Amino acid sequence: MTRGETVQTKIHYKGKNEDFIIFVDDVETYNKWKTDKSIPLAHFISSFRIFHTNKQGAQGQLDAAPKNILSAEFDTENDDEVITKILESGNLQQSEMPARQGQKNDSMGAMSAH
Secondary structure (H helix, E strand, O other), X not given: OOOOOEEEEEEEEEOOOOEEEEEEOOHHHHHHHOOOOOOOHHHOEOOOOOEEOOOXXXXXXXXXXXXXXXXXXXXXXXXXXXXXXXXXXOEEEEEEEOOOOOOOOHHHXXXXXX
């Protein structure tokens, strides 16, 4: 990959009133987990944070989901239970983040040997 280029993987869950997002680092391990729940979540998710998009779908601005919204949607405030439900019922989405463009370091130009 080029400098700064990355692939972002998230699981999007469309709830009754809100959309929820969890980020995944290792898609292959996530897919194995779907059939083997003995695999720890920490082996494939980015962080134990649940985001919501303020009813803007999978592409909306992400905010940390407060406990009252989690409770209203999932009947629990337990993050591990909510994450498990999102991982089981959500849709995997990947997007490529382009490489950074522009000069690397202009100040180094005068120092380079020609």
